Amino acid sequence: MKSLIKLLFLFGFVLVSSIDINAQVNDFTKNPDSTLFKSANVFGWVKFVDGLSINPKEFFTLNKKSFGLAAEYAMRLKLTQTDELGFTHYRYQETYAGKDISGGEFFIQVKNGSLFSGNGKIYTSSTIHNQNNISEENALAKALQFVGAQKYWWQDSLKENKLKAKTKNQSSTYFPKPDLCYYYVSGDQQLHLSYIILIQAFDPGKSGYVYIDAEDGKVLWWNPVEIATCDPTTVNTVWYGNQTVNGYTDFLTSGWDLEDACTSSTYKVFDYSTTFNDIFNSFNNQWNSPRQRSAATCLWSVRHTHDVYSSQLGRNGHDGNNGNLDIYFDYIFPGGSTYNASYHYDPIGDDEMNVGRGNDPVAIDDDFGALDILAHEFTHGVTQYTAQLIYEKEPGALNESFSDVMGKYVENKVFGSNNWLMGWDRIENGANHPFRSLASPQIYNQPDRYLGTMWVDASSNCTPVGDPTLPGYNDFCGVHTNSGVQNRMYYLLSSGGSGWTNDATSTATSATGVNPYTWTVSSIGIDKAGRIAYRALSYYLGSNSNYFDSRNAWVHAAADLYGECSFEAIQTGRAWYAVGLGPPAQSMTICNVNYGSTPYTLTTAKALIVSNNCTVNILPTGNLVAFKGSSIDFKPGFSSQSGSSFSSKADDECNYATY
Incomplete structure (x- = not known):
């Protein structure tokens, strides 16, 4: 939730063509190399010509010109993954003069060796x-002045000693070490040499990466990161009745710690209200007091989230590498608030999850340890180790949405069913008190259409302000608001539905919304929808991905899992269309080209047009050439010679599944 303190949610719609693209991002797509790319768009999504092989380490060196990379630019292979479908995914980091360009990333997918x-x-x-x-x-001095925290992790002996013990290195420290990189400033569309400095602070909301311009010392950007023996026992949880929770034998106290070390990941619950944040301890492994029940419920929620990710999605812990989590219960957030939950990334020690007690100092059923809430926070950890979506503007809204989406997926897998209200289990003043609705985001002031009603400006005109105590606070340009668009899409994909965008009922000029239209989505079920979401997040999104990227990532993932133009891929495209993001809305015109030297499929979401007075030949090689589009318009000049193999198909349904 990162910040459940201010929860405004808006739904809105804007046409894809209105998305801003900086002139010097993905320049290579303006005139794509047809010997390498079958298709390419300005958002950086490409399909390669069939049958090409890859040497992963040399790929960008051999194809520099095709990607518009001058001599000082390079792409460094940083990760190789093979998924359960047999795809191999290569992640590359862009560099200039040997230094990383922040946000410069490209991902290559290989299928069947090509x-x-x-x-x-x-x-x-x-x-x-x-x-x-x-x-x-x-x-560093400028970064610390910018952060302005009261106390930092390297000033605390407990934190420092824990780090040294974990790394088995007495020289390990949280004291910041500035590194140089290049940061792309969208305002002047230029690369700036900058220092990147990770600051870890005790003050909530004060931990993150600070980018300092190496030329003049200005702050360019702030990227927050705050995001054994098993002894099972029965606990009367806060909301879920009697459940099994694992304790850990503490040989020093001859009691039990609230620690689950029963799998490769270890989860511990600490009492933030104590002077030294002591781990919860019981002399008999019984957790019956109100505070113990709350803390044990947190442990149960996190463990069951881990188990769903493991059993259903094959992921080993939030970081994919059996990482541990330290859970701090009764956490104090900015301004003394206990009304929140958060995930905190620690690149050196164990990551943390912070859980508030709610506003009632006595009752425990308004705590923030509910399953869907802590599955939400757990997923922030998954995002940190996969797409690394930055926490502002559209990437930040997607970050929040994926956490909501997977929170409901986990709830469904644990209980066999789910509602669509985030935080529903919590009780305030005798009634359930949810924060968001995935089914009807507008109830909680979120948009249900991209760039439509209630959308918060997330363009370059918005300067992110994430501290609610500062003037101009805007929740990092609406991350908790604009998340409603993808949330609504996920609900429709899981459950199905039909209607008009922006609650319109006709195309009349008096109808609500801009250019309203009807839509229909058939349910594929929350199981398939959740698997598509996880694959999109894990393999097809990067730190600066926007809503258009996410739409393509979901459709790509659905096609991977269930087939090109499958029912699931089509419904995924339909669900995105329902929230205002249709397939790439560009007609394609072809002229003076020969096809057939290799098998080739040309697909567009709209019309495919062979222009007047142009020569388009299908060569008599026997290789299949296929044209697909919502309509195909052949003009004089087109020829399919004797001995050639050619097909054309106008198929509106499959257009939803293009990306």
Whole structure:
């Protein structure tokens, strides 16, 4: 939830054509190399010509010109993954003069040994700011001045000693070490040499990466990160009746700690209200007091989230590598609030989850330890180790939405059913008190259509302000509001539905919304929808992905899992269309080209047009050439020679499944 304190949710719609694209992002797509790319769009989504092989380490070196990369630019292979469907995924980091470009990433997918598709963001700039006039010490001083925390982790002996023990290195420290990278400033569309500095602080909301311009010392960007023996016992949980929770034998106290070390990931619950954040301890492994029941419910929720990710999706812990989580119950958030829950990334030690007690100092049923809430926080951890969606604007809204989506997926897998209200289990003043509705986001002031009613400006005009105590606070440009669009899409994909966008009832000019239209989505069920969501997040999104990228990622994932133009892929596209993001809305015109030297399929979401006075030949090679589109318009000049193999198909349904 990152910030459940302010929960405004809006639904809105805007046409795909209105998405801003910086002129020097993915320049190579403006005139794509037809020997390498079958299709490419300005958002950086490409399909490769059939039958091409790849040398992963040399791929970008051999194809620099095709990707518009000048001599000083390079792409470094940083991760290789093979998934359960047999796809191999290569993740590359863009560099300039040997230094990383923040947000410059490209992902290559290989199927059956051949290049299949790719996506990402490649930055180029005609002007490079590479002067380094600031020392590391000066950059760190400016970063600390910007953060302004009261106390930092390296100032605390408990934190430092825990880190040294975990790393088995007495030199390990949380004291920041500035590194140099390049940061792309969208305002001037230029690369700036900058220091990237990770600051870890005790103050809530004060931990994150600070980017300092190495030329003039200005802050360019702030990226927050706050995001054994098993002894089972029965606990009367806060909301879910009697459940099994694992304790851990503490040989020092001859009691039990509230620690679940029964799988490769270890989860511990600490009492944040104590002076030294002591782990919850019981002399008899019984957790019966109100505080113990609340803390044990947190442990139960996190463990069951882990188990769903493991058994259903094959993921080993939130980080995919059996990582541990330290859970701090009764956490104090900004301004002394206990009304929240959060995930906190720690790249050196164990990651953390912070859980508030709610507003009632006595009752425990308004705590934030409910299953869907902590599954939401757990998924922030999954995002941190996969797409790494930055926590602002559209990437931040997607970050929040994926957590809501997987929160409901986990709830369904644990109980066999789910509602569509986040935080429904919590009770305030004798009634359930949810925060968001995935089915009807507008109830909680969220949009249900991209860029439509209630959408918060997330364009370059918005300066993210995430501290609610500061003037101009906007929740990092609406991350908890604009998340409603993907939430609504997920609900429709899982459950089905039909209607008009923006609650319109006709195309009359008096109807609600901009350019209202009807839509219909057939249910594929929450199981398939959840698997598609997880695959999209894990393999097809990067740190700066936007809503258009997410739409394509979901459709791509659905096609991977269930087949190109499958029922599931079509309904995924239909669900996105229902919230205002249809397939790439570009007609394609072809002219003066020969096809047939290799098997080739040309697909577009709209019309495919052979222009007047153009020559388009299908060569008599026997290789199948296929044209697909909502309509196909042949003009004089087209020829399919004797001995060629050619097919054309106008298919509106399959167009929903294009990306």
